[in-house]
Amino acid sequence: MFGIGGLPAAEVLLAFFISSSLLSRLGVRRKRLLVDWGKQGARDASQVLANGGVAMMCVAFSPVTHAPLLLAFAAALAAANADTWSTEIGTLARRARSILTFRPVVTGLSGGVSLPGTLAQLGGAAFVASVAYAVHLAPFWPVAIGGVAGGLFDSILGASVQSLRWCPSCARPCETNPHVCGTPTTMFRGLSWVDNDAVNFLATLCGAAVAVLVASHWPNLR
Numbered sequence: 025m026f027g028i029g030g031l032p033a034a035e036v037l038l039a040f041f042i043s044s045s046l047l048s049r050l051g052v053r054r055k056r057l058l059v060d061w062g063k064q065g066a067r068d069a070s071q072v073l074a075n076g077g078v079a080m081m082c083v084a085f086s087p088v089t090h091a092p093l094l095l096a097f098a099a100a101l102a103a104a105n106a107d108t109w110s111t112e113i114g115t116l117a118r119r120a121r122s123i124l125t126f127r128p129v130v131t132g133l134s135g136g137v138s139l140p141g142t143l144a145q146l147g148g149a150a151f152v153a154s155v156a157y158a159v160h161l162a163p164f165w166p167v168a169i170g171g172v173a174g175g176l177f178d179s180i181l182g183a184s185v186q187s188l189r190w191c192p193s194c195a196r197p198c199e200t201n202p203h204v205c206g207t208p209t210t211m212f213r214g215l216s217w218v219d220n221d222a223v224n225f226l227a228t229l230c231g232a233a234v235a236v237l238v239a240s241h242w243p244n245l246r
Contacts, residue, residue, distance in 0.1 A: 025076075029083040029094065032159040036098050037079070039155040040105045043148070047112040054116060074221035075104040078228040095239055096232035098156035098167045102149045103174025103231025107224065109148030110175060114141020123179040130197065134220060135183025145175040163246040166239040174231025181223045188213040 026034040082097035114120065120136035122129050129136040149171025157164040188197050189209035199220070201209045238245065 025080060025083050025097075028087065029097065029161075032156075032161040033083055033094070033097065035159050036101055036152060036156050036161060037076075039152050040101045040108075043151060044105060044108040044112070047109060050112060051116045070221045071224070074224040075108075075228065076101070077225060078232055079104075082232060092162075092236055092239060095162040095166060096170075096236050098152065098162040099170030099174070099235030100228040100232040102152040102156075102167050102171025102235075103178070103228045104224065105152045106145045106149040106171045106175030106231075107178045107227055109151075110137075110141040110145035110179075113144035114138050117141060122183050123176075124183045133182075133188070133197065133199065134186050134223065135179055135181075137179055146172060149175060157246075162235075163239065165245045166235040166242075169238050170231040170233075170235025173234040174227045174229075177230040178223055178227035181218070181226060182220075184214065185218050186214050186220065186223050187211065187216050187218055 025037050079097045079100040082093040082100060085091075086093035086097070114137070115132045117131060117138035117140045120129050120131045120133075120138045120141070121127060122135055123137045124135070131138075149168050152171060153162075153164045153168035156162040156167050187199070188211075189199065189201055189203075190196075190212040191198050191203035191205065191207050191209050193205055193207035194203060197212055198204075198209060203209050
């Protein structure tokens, strides 16, 4: 991203990476108690590609097209940041509800939303959009709107098509197989091949697309 997009692209990337890494340190003890979600541990290559793959492709093709791919790049990272901030803050909330049914769900499971998590999502998108605007890479509002749209799309996919499993021993839903108790889990909802990484990739793609659409329909929106 730095090699092709230069310092402005690197600054936007670092805004996402550094802020998300710092937030991951909040409430570590409480997060360790959330044994049902599948987003724990150090990031692996698939998670890196899921969160940064769309942004990377936008930067890679930006020199050979007239499409606003640097705008899409910033919005993809804004969506990733919105989702990460909402996860890191939302998992500290005591109560969460499904974004589709508004029924109570286990805190930390994909598709659950809370007021703190939603506010963090807005803040995460706005933060990356502010940095992109400050370094003259992209206008603020299209990036911010794209970031929020991608974060919401992530929650909707998490509550619908993302695979959710069931632990018969603990009699509770989870996102891992086996469960933390060691019991093999069975499919409970969603598609078996749609995991959190797939959802993150689609969410960043959504954020990039929405930002481009907003900028093309409202060119004066800065």
